[in-house]
Structure formats: structure tokens, C-alpha cells
Amino acid sequence: MRRKILYLLFVLCIEFVNAHEVNEAFFEFVIKSNSVEVYVEFPWTMRNALIEYNPDLKHSTSKADFVKTFEKYLIENLILENSDRRQLNFDFFEELPQNGESHQNKYMLVYSGSNLARVQNTIMFNLYDNQVNYNSFQINAEKKTYETNKSNPFFYLKDDVNDFMIYLVMIGIPLLYLIIRAIKKSSSERST
DSSP: OHHHHHHHHHHHHHHHHTTSOTTEEEEEEEEOSSEEEEEEEEETTHHHHHHHHOGGGGGOOOHHHHHHHHHHHHHHHEEEEETTSOBOEEEEEEEOOOTTOTTEEEEEEEEEOSOEEEEEEOTTTTTOTTOEEEEEEEETTEEEEEEEBTTBOEEEOOOHHHHHHHHHHHHHHHHHHHHHHHHHHHHHHHHO
């Protein structure tokens, strides 16, 4: 009986250890009037992605080297563009408190600009072929999440009003054609 209880505890502990996947990162975008704040949760393996990106870090003990590499890595791998396809400027990042979790790192990234329309997120793709980044937005009181991975490294933010207009045009033109055709047919039958 004692062995079964120990085995059960062991299995439960393994589940808690594996609770955060090493190939998943979470991004929450907060769009402001002239900037975009991105709240990020990286797994502990982000350090390995930086070393893979800049092998000189293997032998570095300087935090400044890691910070410089991290900023360069962010600029190249998290690209935010506005509706004119102009890249928003990366301004700075700030490390956030860990809340007792040592297997992940939390940051706030700040980009200046407005009209965010396209996001390319290839962070940690250099480390894992099956890396998945979850990108969440609060849009019109609805939370939307877009996934990026190696086969789909970017996404467009869709405006629900524009989607409605596109569908209206797609349905409206054929419908208008059918109505005009029916009216012409009806009027030609009356005249004969």
C-alpha cells in the first residue's frame, strides 16, 4: 500500500514538473494609442535559444552580453508592423517579477507606433522545430489568440468590421446579379 501511495505521489509530481512545456511561449499584446506592450512568458529554455543565436554567450558570464543579445534577438524575431507595413520600433524591455516560478521568465516588451496589423513571431524557432507561440489580444471585448509556428510564423490582426464588409461584398455581388437578372426576366415576360 505504501508503495502505491509513493508511486501516485511520484506521478503527480511529474505532472507538475511538466506543466510548462519547453517549446511553448505566451505573448499577451496590449494595444495603446501610440505603443504596444507585450507581456511575455518564456520557458527556461529561452537561454538556450539565445546561446544558439549567439554562440559567444556559451563562455560569457556578463549579464550585459545576454541583455544585448536578447534585445537583438527580439528585434529580429518579434516583428510588429502597422497597416502600412512599416515596422514598429522596439523601445525597451523590462523583466517582471517571477512570482515564485523559477522555470520561466516574464518580461514586458514595449514597441512604439500605432495601427498594429501584422505580427511575425519566430521566437525560439531556432531551438525547436515544434515551437508554438501563443499570441493573445483583447479585441472589442473579445480575447483572440493566434498561434505561430515554423509553418505559420506570422498572422494579421483582423478587424471584425472589415471582415463583415468582405463577406457582404462576397455575398452581395452575386445576390445583386441574381436580383437584376430576375427583374430583367420578369420585365421581358411582361412585355411579350
